[in-house]
Amino acid sequence: MxxxxxxxxxxxxxxxxxxxYSVPSATTAVITNILVTNTSGSSQxxxxxFDGVAAFSGATIAANSTAMFDLKQVLAxxxxxxxxxxxxxxxxHISGMEIV
Numbered sequence: 001m002x003x004x005x006x007x008x009x010x011x012x013x014x015x016x017x018x019x020x021y022s023v024p025s026a027t028t029a030v031i032t033n034i035l036v037t038n039t040s041g042s043s044q045x046x047x048x049x050f051d052g053v054a055a056f057s058g059a060t061i062a063a064n065s066t067a068m069f070d071l072k073q074v075l076a077x078x079x080x081x082x083x084x085x086x087x088x089x090x091x092x093h094i095s096g097m098e099i100v
Contacts, residue, residue, distance in 0.1 A: 002100045009094040013046060013085035020048075020092055021081040031073040031081065031096040037066045040089035048083040048092070050075060061090065 008029065009020040023029040031050075038044050038061040048056045050073055061067050075081070083092055 004098045004100070006096070006098060007093070008096050008098075009081065009092055011092055012088050013083060013090040013092060015084060015086065015088065017047070017049070017082050017084045019080050019082050021094060023075050023077050023079045024098070025077050026100060027077050028099045029075045029079075029096055030099070031071060031075065031094060033071065033095050034069045035066055035093040036061055036069075037091045037093070038063060038089060039091070040064070040087055044086045044090050046083065046085040046090050046092075048081065050081055051079040052082075 011020060036046055041063050043060055043062050045058050045060050046056060047054060047058060
């Protein structure tokens with residue numbers, strides 16, 4: 001079994017739900033931390049889903065700030081992390097481990 005720590009997603013948010021990361025086949029993923037940044041001058045909201053279930057739903061992030069979430073969320077092969085935000089000035093940085 002190979003364990004590989006890696007960046008799973010680093011992207012600007014879309015304003016409608018979009019896939020941020022898909023677990024490869026024959027792989028288990030562990031999401032270990034998520035950074036959400038807002039580069040605009042006003043507060044924004046964001047949503048992150050693990051396989052269609054909201055983990056953060058309409059959460060507010062202040063203007064020009066970063067929120068960091070440490071967690072251990074296990075996802076089986078082919079499961080999806082998706083998300084959106086109220087503006088494209090919100091960015092998602094998702095790190096974790098893939099276990100093959």
